[in-house]
Amino acid sequence: xxxxxxxxxxxxxxxxAKRGTHLALSEISMAVEEGQFVAIVGPSGCGKSTxxxxxxxxxxxxxxxxxxxxxxxxxxxxxRGPVFQEFAxxxxxxxxxNVSYGLIQRxxxxxxxxxxxxxxxxxxxxxxxxxxxxxELSGGxxxxxxIARTLAYGPRILLxxxxxxxxxxxTRTRLQNELLEIWERxxxxxxxxxxxxxxxxxxxxxxxxxxxxxxxxxxxxxxxxPRPRRRTELLVNRRYQDYVVSIEREMDDxxxxxxxxxx
Amino acid sequence: MAGDMQARIPSPPTSDLSGFGQLKATSLxxxxxxxxxxxxxxxxxxxxxxxxxxxxxxLALLLAWDVAARxxxxxxxxxxxxxxNELPKLLSDREVLLNILDSLxxxxxxxxxxxxxxIPLGLSMGRSRLVAxxxxxxxxxxxxxxxxxxxxxxxxxxxxxxxxxxxxxxLGVSLPVIYHSYQGARAVEEKMLWSAAAMGMEAxxxxxxxxxxxxxxxxxxxxxxxxxxxxxxxxxxxxxARQSGIGNVLFNALDxxxxxxxxxxxxxxxxxxxxxxxxxxxLRGKLVSxxxxxxxxxxxxx
Numbered sequence: 001x002x003x004x005x006x007x008x009x010x011x012x013x014x015x016x017a018k019r020g021t022h023l024a025l026s027e028i029s030m031a032v033e034e035g036q037f038v039a040i041v042g043p044s045g046c047g048k049s050t051x052x053x054x055x056x057x058x059x060x061x062x063x064x065x066x067x068x069x070x071x072x073x074x075x076x077x078x079x080r081g082p083v084f085q086e087f088a089x090x091x092x093x094x095x096x097x098n099v100s101y102g103l104i105q106r107x108x109x110x111x112x113x114x115x116x117x118x119x120x121x122x123x124x125x126x127x128x129x130x131x132x133x134x135x136e137l138s139g140g141x142x143x144x145x146x147i148a149r150t151l152a153y154g155p156r157i158l159l160x161x162x163x164x165x166x167x168x169x170x171t172r173t174r175l176q177n178e179l180l181e182i183w184e185r186x187x188x189x190x191x192x193x194x195x196x197x198x199x200x201x202x203x204x205x206x207x208x209x210x211x212x213x214x215x216x217x218x219x220x221x222x223x224x225x226p227r228p229r230r231r232t233e234l235l236v237n238r239r240y241q242d243y244v245v246s247i248e249r250e251m252d253d254x255x256x257x258x259x260x261x262x263x
Numbered sequence: 264m265a266g267d268m269q270a271r272i273p274s275p276p277t278s279d280l281s282g283f284g285q286l287k288a289t290s291l292x293x294x295x296x297x298x299x300x301x302x303x304x305x306x307x308x309x310x311x312x313x314x315x316x317x318x319x320x321x322l323a324l325l326l327a328w329d330v331a332a333r334x335x336x337x338x339x340x341x342x343x344x345x346x347x348n349e350l351p352k353l354l355s356d357r358e359v360l361l362n363i364l365d366s367l368x369x370x371x372x373x374x375x376x377x378x379x380x381x382i383p384l385g386l387s388m389g390r391s392r393l394v395a396x397x398x399x400x401x402x403x404x405x406x407x408x409x410x411x412x413x414x415x416x417x418x419x420x421x422x423x424x425x426x427x428x429x430x431x432x433x434l435g436v437s438l439p440v441i442y443h444s445y446q447g448a449r450a451v452e453e454k455m456l457w458s459a460a461a462m463g464m465e466a467x468x469x470x471x472x473x474x475x476x477x478x479x480x481x482x483x484x485x486x487x488x489x490x491x492x493x494x495x496x497x498x499x500x501x502x503x504a505r506q507s508g509i510g511n512v513l514f515n516a517l518d519x520x521x522x523x524x525x526x527x528x529x530x531x532x533x534x535x536x537x538x539x540x541x542x543x544x545x546l547r548g549k550l551v552s553x554x555x556x557x558x559x560x561x562x563x564x565x
Contacts, residue, residue, distance in 0.1 A: 058457045076460035088454035092476045092553045102462040105472075133553045146458075153462055 004157065004189045005032040005055060010064035012050055024050045026214035027064070032206075035187040039200035040208045043251060047215025048193045049161050055191060056082050056159050068157065078106065081155030085162040087142040089134040095121060095145050096130040102153035120148040123182065140171035147179070157189045164199070173231055176202060184228055197251065201225075201243045202234055209250045219250055341522050349527040359512055363531070366508040369425060370497040373432025377489065380433075381440035382482060386474050388441070389448020402441065410435040410492075411499035423504040428497070435496035436489035443485025447478025480554040483547045490543055494536050509535075 012025040024047040032038050040048045053059040055066050057076040066073040068080065089098050099120055103113035121127055124144035134142055143163055150158065163179075164172040176199060183190060194200050200207045201223055211218045223243055225234065234240040328343045353359050388395040410431050421427040451474050459473045475482075501510025513528035548555075 053457075056457070056461065058460070076457065078461060078463045080461060082454075082457060082461050084454045084458070086452065086454055088452055088458045090455065090473070090476070092479070092551075105459075105462045105464055135553065135556070149458070150461075155461075 003031040004034040004036070004069060005030075005191065006067040007031070007051075007055070008064050008067075010051075010054060010061050010066060012047070012054060012059065012062045023214040025054070025061075026216050028215070028217055029064075030208060030217060030220075032189060032191060034189055036206065037183060037190045037192065037204045038206045038208060039192045039194060039204040040210060041194055041197055041200045041247065041251065042210030042215070042218075043212055044195060046210040046212035048210050050215070051210075052082075052159050052161050052191060052193050055157075056080050058082075078102070078153050079156045080159055081150035081153065081157070082159045082161065083143070083146050083150050083163045085165045087134070087139075087146045089142055089145055089149070091134050094131050094133055095126060095137070098134070098145055099148045099152050102149060106153055117148070117152060120152055121145075123151075124148045124178070138171075139167050140175060143167065143175060144178075147182075151182070155188070157191065160190060160192045162194055163192075165194070165196075172199075177231060179203070180227075180229060197247045198244050201240060201247065202229060202231055207243075207247060209247055221247060338520070339522055341526060345523050346526040346530065349523040350530060353512075353524060353527045353531065359509075362507050362512050363509050363535075366497055366501065366510065367535070369428050369508070370432060370493050373429045373497070374436050374490065374493045376429070377433045377436035377493075378440055378486060381437045381485075381489075382444050382475070385441040385444025385482075385485075386448040386470055386478060388445045389451075389478070390470060390474060395445070398441075402438065405434075406438050406442075410496050411503065414500055414503045418504055423506060427504060428500040428508075431500045432493050432496045435492040439488040439492065440482070440485040443488075444478060444482050447481030447485075448474050450481070451477045480551045483551055487540070487543055487547070490539055491536065494532070494539070498532060 007028055007030045010025060010028040011023065013021050013023045016022050028051060040051065042048045050059060054061050055068070055073065057073045057080065090101065093101060096114065096117055100110075100113040100117035103116060104110060108116070118127075118130065121130060124147055126141060126144050126148070129137065129141065134145070137145065143166075147163070164175050167175065180203060190204075192200070192203060197207075204223055207221045207223060209218045209221065210216065221243065225237070225240060225243075325343045332340050332342045384394075384398070388398050413434065414427070414431050417427045417430055421430060455477060456469055456473055459469050464472065497508070498510040498513070501508035502514050505511045505514060509528060509532055513525055513532075516522075516524040516528065
């Protein structure tokens with residue numbers, strides 16, 4: 001399989017008013033293969049979201065580069081579909097309007113766009129809510145709309161930035177299961193940022209663990225658990241538990257805390 | 264809290280119509296359910312007669328005016344009833360109606376031009392640091408200047424005709440609309456724009472398709488302020504460059520010491536303002552209902 005996302009020597013620094021230049025990402029190199037589900041975990045402030053934004057083309061790298069299917073990223077594009085923790089729905093559009101927007105924007109005929117949007121709304125179990133506005137929906141429903149809206153324009157890669165971070169535990173579990181079901185259908189490449197280790201292990205094929213100040217990749221762990229996965233089955237699976245524990249140990253390095261707060 | 268306090272203080276007897284059903288309910292000794300019941304009661308007693316509360320307020324104002332007019336007893340403060348009598352006379356005068364139409368036309372022109380100019384400018388300022396940095400200082404200088412004070416200068420450039428008045432109205436309306444468009448555009452969630460960019464939307468298209476609708480509730484706040492300012496600058500400009508318009512009617516009557524028409528003209532201006540505001544709120548409700556809270560929020564409810 002060819003690498004779908006290649007990241008080479010990527011660094012990103014930000015100029016802050018108080019403390020000068022802050023290095024958010026330092027010389028990150030990684031590759032994600034086509035059709036793989038990878039998770040990026042790390043403590044808050046390790047730059048995992050920034051990494052995702054650079055791949056999305058929303059934030060430019062300071063040095064290094066990102067290639068998607070061999071082509072260097074120089075801005076956002078419909079081959080990479082983002083899903084944000086904040087949902088970022090268009091509040092003036094209905095559920096149907098939100099989901100069909102990307103298609104209409106890309107020149108798909110209105111009737112065709114609406115039909116495809118309706119199918120996706122059904123896929124995320126929101127049929128009956130087509131004419132609701134985002135303000136009338138719960139957090140879980142909003143995120144379902146956001147996922148359908150992104151799937152609508154057929155991105156090759158899904159870039160998910162803590163998508164379930166703002167949801168309650170029950171909704172979160174439900175959406176994790178649904179996301180895997182959707183993913184099993186066409187196996188898109190997914191880059192999934194989260195601070196939840198068990199979410200990362202449950203969903204992905206590989207987990208990249210990041211450390212902070214500056215943000216680096218500390219280690220990569222292959223998750224060799226069979227698919228399709230159900231959360232209730234995995235929770236009692238010994239290997240699943242081992243993965244979770246070993247990753248949490250990696251993240252729970254006291255030396256790192258001292259390095260961050262002491263320095 | 265307030266309900267408990269009122270329960271202890273002996274409250275004066277009140278009628279249901281006054282909207283103080285709360286006092287009554289608590290004094291009846293049902294403190295536990297008093298507040299919600301009182302709210303329901305107040306709502307029920309006022310609901311069947313819409314517009315009763317503002318009508319009562321108007322009546323109170325007229326009464327106060329009447330008392331004041333009787334006390335001072337001077338020509339320049341006629342009784343409200345004589346002014347109300349004057350109204351049909353004023354509004355059936357063809358000349359006056361043509362003047363009102365002139366006023367409305369120049370007000371609409373100035374307002375429309377200002378909105379068309381200000382929204383794109385404000386939105387660009389909100390999304391581009393360069394545009395904001397170059398326009399902001401200028402705005403801060405122009406904002407506090409009373410636009411009517413510029414009227415004499417503008418009259419030197421453009422004469423006393425329509426153009427000068429429309430320009431003054433334009434200036435008066437522009438600033439609040441620019442300011443609120445700017446604030447609205449600045450507050451647009453970055454990730455909403457990113458989502459649109461990922462769909463393949465170019466920056467210029469995003470400004471019209473994402474920033475504009477997202478900022479619309481805030482823009483409408485500016486436009487509402489602008490509408491009131493349009494009315495004010497319209498009357499003032501007609502006062503300074505007297506040719507036609509309701510301001511012209513008002514000040515001509517004042518010059519001739521015909522006080523009833525003066526007050527009647529003021530009432531007409533007030534009613535124009537009220538009607539425009541009501542119409543505008545209707546339009547606003549239609550355009551940005553998606554931004555209103557999904558559930559009615561009862562302010563101060565515990």
